[in-house]
Amino acid sequence: MSDDTIRLVTIGRILRRRWRLLAVLTVVGALVGFGTSLVFPPRYTTSASVLLPGAWEERELLTQTEIATSSVVLDRAAASLGWTGVSGRELRDRVSAEAADGNIIKISGTAETPERAQKLSDQVAQQFVAFAARIAGDTTDPETTSGPEALRQMVVQTSRRITELADAADPGQTVESVQGRTDLEKLRTALQEALDKLDQADPAANKANMVVMGSAARPTGEAPPTRMQLVVAGALLFFLLAVIGHLTAARMSRRLRTEPEIAAALGSALLGTVDVPAEQLADRPEGGGTRARIRRLLGVDVRWDVPAPQASGDEAGRRIRYRRVYARLRDRLPDARRLLVVVPDGDEIARRAAGQLAAEAESEPSPGSSGKGHPLLRVVEVPVSQPLVPDRDDESGALVVLSAGSWTAGELTGIAEACADADHEVVGIVLAGMVRALPARSAGRTRDAATPALAIGDHATGGSG
Template sequence: MVGQVFRRRWQLLIVFAIAGAIVGAGASSVLSPGYQTSADVLLQGSHQADELTTETTVATSSTVLDRTAKALRWGVTGTELADSVAASVLDGNVIAITARADSPEKAKKLADRMAREYVAFSTELAAQQTDASTSLAKDQQDALRDQIEQTNDMISQLSRRANGDNVESVQVRTQLQEVRSSLTEAMTTLAESESSSIRSNLVVMGSAELPTAKAAPTLTQLVIGGALVGILVGVFAHLISASRRRRVYADSDIASALGANILGTVTVPHEHARNPGEADRPHLVALGRQLLGLDRPWFVEQLPDAGDERDQAVRYRRLVHRLHETAGTPLHILAVVADDDPEALSGVARLAAETGSAGEPTEVITDIPGFANVVEQLDAGPSRPVVRERAETTPAGNRTILRLVEVSAELPTVPEPADEAGVVLVTTAGTRTDWQLDGLTQACVDAGYPVLGAMIVHRSRPAAAPAGPAAPPASVSDDALAGAR
């Protein structure tokens, strides 16, 4: 079915592709980032994952954005720059600051300035943290120094008390001296550690590269992607539409749904089948439907060739013969067609013409606007039937009276019987559902008509015009072309 969509509705798929491309081009103003580049900043030292995440937030903070906007002097605010920059964590404690702009130069300048302002702002934060830590450490160091001096005084007092010459006194003084030395070394180490810097340095790892092409998705990519999406939407729309259709195409299925025998199967050239009501439709609308392939179904097999005139005449002659066998002679029958089935009208017009060609004067009684024009388009010559809006008051005699009515396909209503022998249901294959076909039959039964049978019309391609001079028409009999339906 997908192949049939592409083969038979490729014109409409092109329209879907163009529409998708237009949508993609319009979306490029929102989705296309333009030119993009990035500047890397290295954080020296050891850092946890959450610390690196915090640094990305600092890199795109409002302070950094405002400083960048002020330095660039592009006439934009920091808030407006927020959508054009982003920060992410790379391997090795590296913060990547990505900038987007409508030109390569602007993208490079934005990335470099953001990196410098981020480093400057982060250094200020670290300096403030260092000053606070140094002040606190100095207070703690002074308090510790007082405690050490008090401890030294106590050690001196204990040392003076142990001023004897015995061995125990000497050992006590030695141990006290070792304690004093350990306290002094601890004080020195504490002072050195507190005076050292507690912050890590940030280094910009070179200038951002000048981009040579726009970043994905580019305008071209979005246009191509939109066209592909448009084609997919068109294909899926056709498939969904086909899955929801329940129209009947096979002759046996149509006969089963109608509950009637098939009197004959005929073909009508599709380009010649026109609904009389379409005469008022603007020519451009009809031309547009034809160019897009909407004037023919795609989900059925390709229309067969109409065949030559001899084949068509045989089919209609046999149909007329079966009608005589069923309804008697002369024929006086009612033909019922749906109001949206122009091919069925053309089939009835040809049936009336073939009835007249057998030597039987034929009269079609109908109030369908434009049906007379359909009959006039037939090359029937003297056998062309007479079309009237109402029956004559004179007796029918040997004339064939064909009364033609159109009914609604959804809610059919057949008029009251006159003196017809029965009704013939005329429908085009692939135009009705099972329920609609059954509704046609039930409407005829409700009106009191016996159903003589069904005439099924198939759309076909018009026969090619002969290259040479036209040959004289051959006589046609019911025995000709025994293999034809």
């Protein structure tokens, strides 16, 4: 199986076992996004287009976009709008310009309402055209002309005067009259050529005639990010953070999962493994305070990073496992009368297994009135944060029962040290695992299959006695 497949299986396990927590965090993220939308009011954006006639290079268009958002243009636009508390400096964050295809400059304005966004874009476009015309030497007053335009008008007037002089010359065919008309025609041709050269030498005269291509369209929708986008983004962000948090916690987990690691941390030998049906854990009693109820409600009281429980046999087969573990314990300590069964606090699987093991010990027949060779088991739960084991009374040692993958090496070492501090020797370790019970079979088959198992168990117990 590849790493990618393992990751997909892990994510699927998170979704199945933590869906309540993920749903709550997703709703919280959506509420955070909604609150953010209330802090930042909606914005509306629209654009006005300005056409630049003539031939323009790319760098020249970029220069015009910078001019459109310059402080001079924005200050004039703010003064023309007359909005309270809005200056050219504040408009710098609301106005942008970009060069589009076809020598078009798009000026975009953002405001709190569609009407204000439309007015802002139109006003900035008009101020940009006026300022660009002023830079190029043009003027918006049609009554006054200067520079190249005045020269053009003078050339036109001179051409007309030459025509009048040519018509007023001697219509005869004398040498003087023909020579005079020829000289006047040459003068008019020279003036026209000079004007054409002037136009070629000053292309900015044609480029100065920028045109605003109509009023900006009134926006009909909010500019991103909209309220819905913020709500969806908040929900998605919290969902992803929750999944990543689970994966990171599992990646950094130091909990021991293998039998050799657990045995080394507790400094004792493993006596065997026993099974606890998942149905028994589901029927655990309610309680534990408000915090425990909240954990059960969110589903965080069940481990997600453990594989799905495997199918197990019937109740008779599981009891055989308990009896074999107890038989190994009895063979290990033939003269013991009582043993202390230490269970880490919060390990529900181990607590169920320890209770079943103690019940099996009580059901064992005693070979004599003294009960020698059949130690009784007393179960105690020890907190792993500050482990404290009861002092030795008449117990001959401590048996640690726990589930794999639930505790770190430091926590198990602390339990072993607490046992040693209370003068209890850790005589063995029992691992408890959660399994899935198979559906019940018919009554006839159950009796036929269960009778030999119980007979073997009784015979083995009697023989060992």
